[in-house]
Structure formats: structure tokens, C-alpha cells
Amino acid sequence: MRTFVVVCTIGFLSVTAFQKLRERTRSDPAAPASAAATTPVPDGAVAGVALQAGRNGHFFVNALMDGRALSMMVDTGASSCAFSEEDAERIGIRVRAGDFSRVWNTANGTVRVAPIRIAVLQVGSIIVRDVDAVVIPRGRLSTSLLGMSFLKRLRDFTVSGGTMTLRG
Known part of the structure; x- marks a missing residue:
């Protein structure tokens, strides 16, 4: 006993x-992405952001596109960053019907997308320039995605337990 x-x-x-x-x-x-956004990174240092998984196990970031804020879900299975047409309009990206010129295969089937390029995409203290992305037509994407066109440009990213760490 x-x-x-x-x-x-x-x-x-x-x-x-x-x-x-x-x-x-x-x-x-220093841990949250939103606090790190205002922290300058000294020359030669590697920018880093730690993200905590939400209740559903997904990781979300507050990203800045050309200075405009948008919540995005990190998606390592998305080959490119993808914005809903609604989110794109919110951050000042305008696309016309004719811009939906490419066909993309998604988990929900095929969809026509409008290719775009984001001049500056910032997550916390990490800044990546000239990021390829797509806009998904209205009503087809509920959450914009931070995909591999951003993630593959990082030094690395890891997941350990409920924490994802991005290193610029």
C-alpha cells in the first residue's frame, strides 16, 4: 500500500x-505569433514563431499580406497559399471572373482558381516576399490556407506535441 x-x-x-x-x-x-509580429529580428538571427494547436488540432496564424491582417490555417497539404474570394477582397485583392484560369484538384474536387502573387507575406517576425498563391471562388473555401508556397521558403518548420514552430 x-x-x-x-x-x-x-x-x-x-x-x-x-x-x-x-x-x-x-x-x-514572445511565443504568440501576434506578439512576435512587432519584434524586430537582429541581422543574422533566424526569425521564429511558435503556434499552439487549436481544439481541433489545426494551427492558425494571423498573417499580414502587404500590411493587411488575415487569419489563416496552416496546411502542409496545400501546395500553395489559398485565399477565399471573400478574404481576398477583405485584404484588397480583386479578381475578375476571367482570372479563374487554372484548374486545381482539391480534397473537395476540382475547382477553377485565380493565380496571384503576394508581394510580402508576414507571419510574426517571419517575412517572405513574392509568394505564389491562388484565390478560390466565392463560397468554396471557408478558411484561407497558409500552404507550401510559403512554408517551403522557410528554413524549417516542426510539430512537437501541440506546438508548431516556424523558422524563417
Whole structure:
């Protein structure tokens, strides 16, 4: 019985210590992408952003496109960054019906897309220039996607537990 009590006590203390460490890490002002957006990166340093998974397990970022903010879901399965037509309009990107000139295969079937290029796409302290992207027609995409046309230009990105780390 004494051994059982000791094992339970050690387990309880371990879980408590882990939770406190996790809370401390989450409350670190340098960790969120939105706080990192205003932190300058010294010359020669690697810009980095840590993202926490949402309840559904997906990672979201607050990105800036040419200075305009937009929430996007990180999608390593998307070959390119993809914007809903509604989000594109919100950040000042206008496309006409004739601009939907390419056919894309998606998880939801094929769709015509409008290819675009984002001059400056910033996530936290990470800045990538001239990012290829597409606009998906109105009503076909509920959340804009931060895809591989941005991610492959990073030094690296990793996922460990519920944290994704992007390094510029």
C-alpha cells in the first residue's frame, strides 16, 4: 500500500509540474505569433514563431499580406497559399471572373482558381516576399490556407506535441 501511495504522489507531482511549465510557456509574451509580429529580428538571427494547436488540432496564424491582417490555417497539404474570394477582397485583392484560369484538384474536387502573387507575406517576425498563391471562388473555401508556397521558403518548420514552430 505504501508503494502505491508513493507512486500516486510522484505521478500527481509530475503532472502538476508539467501543467505549470506548460502554463508558463503559454504565457510567454514572445511565443504568440501576434506578439512576435512587432519584434524586430537582429541581422543574422533566424526569425521564429511558435503556434499552439487549436481544439481541433489545426494551427492558425494571423498573417499580414502587404500590411493587411488575415487569419489563416496552416496546411502542409496545400501546395500553395489559398485565399477565399471573400478574404481576398477583405485584404484588397480583386479578381475578375476571367482570372479563374487554372484548374486545381482539391480534397473537395476540382475547382477553377485565380493565380496571384503576394508581394510580402508576414507571419510574426517571419517575412517572405513574392509568394505564389491562388484565390478560390466565392463560397468554396471557408478558411484561407497558409500552404507550401510559403512554408517551403522557410528554413524549417516542426510539430512537437501541440506546438508548431516556424523558422524563417
